[in-house]
Amino acid sequence: MKLQDVGEFGLIELLRAKLQPVDQSVVVGIGDDAAVLSYDAAMNVLLTTDMLVEGIHFREDTIDFQSLGWKSMAASISDIAAMGGIPKHAVISLAIPPSYEILKLEQLYEGIAEIGRLHHTCIIGGDITKTNGPLVISVTLTGQTEQGQALLRSGAQVGDLVFVTNCIGGSAAGLACLQSDRRTLLTPDQQIKLLHFHQRPQPQVQAGRILAGSGFCSSCNDISDGLASELHEIASASGVSIRIEESRLPIDSSVRNFARIDGSDPVNWALYGGEDYQLTGTINPLGYASVLTEFQLHGLEMSIVGRVVQGTGVLLERLSGETIPLAASGYNHFTT
Amino acid sequence: MKLQDVGEFGLIELLRAKLQPVDQSVVVGIGDDAAVLSYDAAMNVLLTTDMLVEGIHFREDTIDFQSLGWKSMAASISDIAAMGGIPKHAVISLAIPPSYEILKLEQLYEGIAEIGRLHHTCIIGGDITKTNGPLVISVTLTGQTEQGQALLRSGAQVGDLVFVTNCIGGSAAGLACLQSDRRTLLTPDQQIKLLHFHQRPQPQVQAGRILAGSGFCSSCNDISDGLASELHEIASASGVSIRIEESRLPIDSSVRNFARIDGSDPVNWALYGGEDYQLTGTINPLGYASVLTEFQLHGLEMSIVGRVVQGTGVLLERLSGETIPLAASGYNHFTT
Known part of the structure; x- marks a missing residue:
């Protein structure tokens, strides 16, 4: 069986079945815009991640690298926004072809920093590696909401x-x-x-x-x-x-x-x-x-x-x- | 200037210079095994991320996929261990070639779940996308330490x-x-x-x-x-x-x-x-x-x-x- 046979969501279900049940610290796990974690009594921690691949999610002929940085962070900040949360801290990983122009990566980070400043979101780590394939960008972002206030997908009521x-x-x-x-x-x-x-x-x-x-x-x-x-x-x-x-x-x-x-x-x-x-x-x-x-x-x-x-x-x-x-x-x- | 000219650490310094200063919620930012975040008075939140690329970090002829899953998580759990922390919650993203065998990915997740159970670490989300390049695995893991107890790189004293x-x-x-x-x-x-x-x-x-x-x-x-x-x-x-x-x-x-x-x-x-x-x-x-x-x-x-x-x-x-x-x-x- 190949990936193209089951699709993205089919694969997620298959892989999810391999994982152990989560413990009581996980208020919301896989399946919403972000996970909701209970780390202390007053606030929940939110966690969301997105991966972008050159040629699949973006192409140089339709977006400049500064805008790409903005948009990569925007997608994750938006996941926190959809939970009613405040975006807090991000880690960013890049898989980079060895011959990639550094200027492009600097522009990428300028865009990341630009939207980060606007939303008071700090970049606090990451990982950089080479690849023989296309550029891959992985953004993981934390957020916070008041205990019990996270906006989920599952609460819609008839009449709303x-x-x-x-x-x-x-x-x-x-x-x-x-x-x-x-x-x-x-x-x-x-x-x-x-x-x-x-x-x-x-x-x-x-x-x-x-x-x-x-x-x-x-x-x-x-x-x-x-x-x-x-x-x-x-x-x-x-x-x-x-x-x-x-x-x-x-x-x-x-x-x-x-x-x-x-x-x-x-x-x-x-x-x-x-x-x-x-x-x-x-x-x-x-x-x-x-x-x-x-x-x-x-x-x-x-x-x-x-x-x-x-x-x-x-x-x-x-x-x-x-x-x-x-x-x-x-x-x-x-x-x- | 190409990436191969400046190297991994040179690039990190260049990109870091693009980012805004972090706020007081960041106890330790870029540059240790994991970031240390102050979300409440008693405990610090740790955050670490690793990216693995097929052909660069692993090859099928030297590791089976279940062990690869184990080892991918082990690397992140180890980063939390190096801070003196308890590993808590992980998000995992995959960029997958469309013709990839699903069985391999299921084995990967079996290994991830196996070490997760051992360390009471829950997988709580992720992202899956296709790629025209090699398989890319991104693991981001949170952890916790008691306020002020995180083990840093910077405290060694003469005589220790x-x-x-x-x-x-x-x-x-x-x-x-x-x-x-x-x-x-x-x-x-x-x-x-x-x-x-x-x-x-x-x-x-x-x-x-x-x-x-x-x-x-x-x-x-x-x-x-x-x-x-x-x-x-x-x-x-x-x-x-x-x-x-x-x-x-x-x-x-x-x-x-x-x-x-x-x-x-x-x-x-x-x-x-x-x-x-x-x-x-x-x-x-x-x-x-x-x-x-x-x-x-x-x-x-x-x-x-x-x-x-x-x-x-x-x-x-x-x-x-x-x-x-x-x-x-x-x-x-x-x-x-």
């Missing part, structure tokens, strides 16, 4: 509202813009805005903190693999169905504009593009108004895109009024 | 004794045995003993705990790159010189025996072989007897191999009585 922070689909639009000759039809400002969505995503740490502190947020994921995939994870972990409306998806006008120029579907970018690093989840209707007010006080946006209902899976109400099942497949490394 | 736990040189002997036709001159039991030194190293968590609890251990490293390299790190970090005697190096009789058969130098294996995952460090002479007693109560061995003196660098007194400077070079990925 489904939210999305700020806008989605921008990262896919930025990538399409980079790869399309039609980008010259945009002004430089419009191009830069789309590029930033793709290359400099903003992890939503403050939104996660507000949601966790409210006591009304019943589930949360960050949008790394696309909204459809994230909502499927929440529905499955919570044992509920989620129903969203196409008309309510928060898609920036710059994204809609370029989709029109490019002949692309902005809703497809929003549902399946991924790498937006916004948060999605569910919130008790009783808490919605107060959370929205606090979001607005901090210059954050939140859209209600649907509702939690009984059943399984995720449904999409199209603009036409037709309701269809929404496939999960955002991005699965081994089967797409 | 230099210790080594158990025996060294066994991993290099085991590798040589695997690669030598002369291994058939050993009994099966002798071969298995040497193979175990190489494939199933035993991280010295209990030794580290005794040393940290004693209050007399002034510095500590685990022997991953060879005794010479580890002692150079301690001498440099502490601003002292270390003088060791060849006649005192603890080398198992099975290692000496195979060295004779193989025409190899067992002292070379002990000083430069690495991957023994024993501990070396310095101890105040006032505490030596009590620590030794506690070691013996737990079936552990400790040898005094030398002494801390004024000056810089590491000196070796040969059997002949001649004293020579001991080069640091154990294993540097980019320059050997």
Whole structure:
């Protein structure tokens, strides 16, 4: 049996079965954005890790190394944000081809340091080795949440509202813009805005903190693999169905504009593009108004895109009024 | 400038310069076996990470995948042991060629789980991705020590004794045995003993705990790159010189025996072989007897191999009585 036969998630299940049960210090283990660990009475420690491979996750023709450093850290910070946590300390390992240009690695670290400063996140160690293959970047990040406040995937309740922070689909639009000759039809400002969505995503740490502190947020994921995939994870972990409306998806006008120029579907970018690093989840209707007010006080946006209902899976109400099942497949490394 | 021009340690310095200063939550950052983090008043959190690349760190013809899993975790557990800590929670990421045999990865995880059970260390997450290059394994492990008790590299004092736990040189002997036709001159039991030194190293968590609890251990490293390299790190970090005697190096009789058969130098294996995952460090002479007693109560061995003196660098007194400077070079990925 080869890896390509079972896929990424199939392999995770196979390997997970090999491991021993965890002890009581593990509040949440494998299967959420980050693990939740109980090290002392007041605060939980969060732990998340991501691996990026050149040629698979990034290519030099669509991202510069400083942005790559930013984005590598952003993905991990976003996992902590999705738990409602504060990012704290990172270790970064690199496997590097011997003939690699050092300047690129220095630029990578400039981007890592740039977003680290913004989020008060320290790089405190790592490992460097050579490889005969492509550049591999591994980022592991700790975080903290108040005891019992971590936002999980599994708490969505029938009747809860489904939210999305700020806008989605921008990262896919930025990538399409980079790869399309039609980008010259945009002004430089419009191009830069789309590029930033793709290359400099903003992890939503403050939104996660507000949601966790409210006591009304019943589930949360960050949008790394696309909204459809994230909502499927929440529905499955919570044992509920989620129903969203196409008309309510928060898609920036710059994204809609370029989709029109490019002949692309902005809703497809929003549902399946991924790498937006916004948060999605569910919130008790009783808490919605107060959370929205606090979001607005901090210059954050939140859209209600649907509702939690009984059943399984995720449904999409199209603009036409037709309701269809929404496939999960955002991005699965081994089967797409 | 290429990576091969500056080497692993040169690159680390270049990249480190890009990072912001750490905040007061970081007790020890880059530059020891593990980082030390202050998350609450009683206990410090330790964090260490290692990356292994197929063809660089391991090859299928010298290690089976279950042993590889064991050894990958052993390296990280050993880093926590070298800080005097208790290993706690691990995240493991894999970059996998699509045509890789799943059975190998399952065996890898069996080995990871096996040593994890022994040390009560839970695997709580990870990331899996494909790669067009070799298999890459990244292990990140947390640990805990009592506040202020972490064993650093930087505390060696003139007059302290230099210790080594158990025996060294066994991993290099085991590798040589695997690669030598002369291994058939050993009994099966002798071969298995040497193979175990190489494939199933035993991280010295209990030794580290005794040393940290004693209050007399002034510095500590685990022997991953060879005794010479580890002692150079301690001498440099502490601003002292270390003088060791060849006649005192603890080398198992099975290692000496195979060295004779193989025409190899067992002292070379002990000083430069690495991957023994024993501990070396310095101890105040006032505490030596009590620590030794506690070691013996737990079936552990400790040898005094030398002494801390004024000056810089590491000196070796040969059997002949001649004293020579001991080069640091154990294993540097980019320059050997």
